[in-house]
Amino acid sequence: QAVVTQEPSLTVSPGGTVTLTCGSTTGAVTSGHYPYWFQQKPGQAPRTLISDASNRYSWTPARFSGSLLGGKAALTLSGAQPEDEADYYCSLFYNGARGVFGGGTKLTVL
Amino acid sequence: QVQLVQSGSELKRPGASVKVSCKASGYTFTSYNLNWVRQAPGQGLEWMGWINTKTANPTYAQDSTGRFVFSLDTSVDTAYLQISSLKAEDSAVYYCLRGGFGAVLDYWGQGTLVTVSS
Numbered sequence: 001q002a003v004v005t006q007e008p009s010l011t012v013s014p015g016g017t018v019t020l021t022c023g024s025t026t027g028a029v030t031s032g033h034y035p036y037w038f039q040q041k042p043g044q045a046p047r048t049l050i051s052d053a054s055n056r057y058s059w060t061p062a063r064f065s066g067s068l069l070g071g072k073a074a075l076t077l078s079g080a081q082p083e084d085e086a087d088y089y090c091s092l093f094y095n096g097a098r099g100v101f102g103g104g105t106k107l108t109v110l
Numbered sequence: 111q112v113q114l115v116q117s118g119s120e121l122k123r124p125g126a127s128v129k130v131s132c133k134a135s136g137y138t139f140t141s142y143n144l145n146w147v148r149q150a151p152g153q154g155l156e157w158m159g160w161i162n163t164k165t166a167n168p169t170y171a172q173d174s175t176g177r178f179v180f181s182l183d184t185s186v187d188t189a190y191l192q193i194s195s196l197k198a199e200d201s202a203v204y205y206c207l208r209g210g211f212g213a214v215l216d217y218w219g220q221g222t223l224v225t226v227s228s
Contacts, residue, residue, distance in 0.1 A: 040155075043220050043226060046155065051214040087154075089155050101147075103154050104154040
């Protein structure tokens with residue numbers, strides 16, 4: 001079974017920029033994997049941030065952007081805010097029908 | 111507005127079964143599929159599978175144990191997750207998530223905590 005890889009933890013300064021990545025053990029991540037990004041704060045349900053690698057939702061702050069970069073999906077946070085401290089998960093779909101989450105990245109804003 | 115409201119917390123003995131519900135409102139139920147995701151305490155998210163709300167056809171994660179069953183009652187716009195032969199390692203928060211497979215994933219239920227303990 002494919003494994004989706006993410007950085008376990010990252011730290012960003014308030015107002016700074018950080019990029020989280022999402023890779024696959026099967027090879028390059030493409031748009032055909034329909035990459036998603038989710039944010040989860042302690043004690044809360046996850047919230048969907050980015051669909052299909054780069055599409056924001058109406059509730060997604062503009063400081064979050066998604067892309068495909070160097071064979072991985074990437075989530076870039078520009079101008080980090082204290083409220084962005086959270087766990088971030090990506091998901092990829094394989095064979096069009098089965099999803100796999102990454103292990104998550106714990107983002108600290110410090 | 112779109113809402114997915116899940117049933118309340120459950121405490122079950124090992125070997126028992128549990129049925130978690132996810133009631134949808136604010137949209138046409140059969141226009142969006144539903145996914146099930148679980149999160150063990152202190153752990154990451156695990157995709158369990160999805161159910162086609164038009165056909166009721168389920169697709170389970172590749173490593174699914176066969177103890178999970180997804181079902182629907184379209185008369186009350188509700189999806190169900192039943193887990194049989196519960197084990198301690200099934201203790202987790204279970205979420206429903208709307209969309210996928212023709213529509214974007216978007217709204218989440220609030221989660222249902224299932225605790226399996228003797």
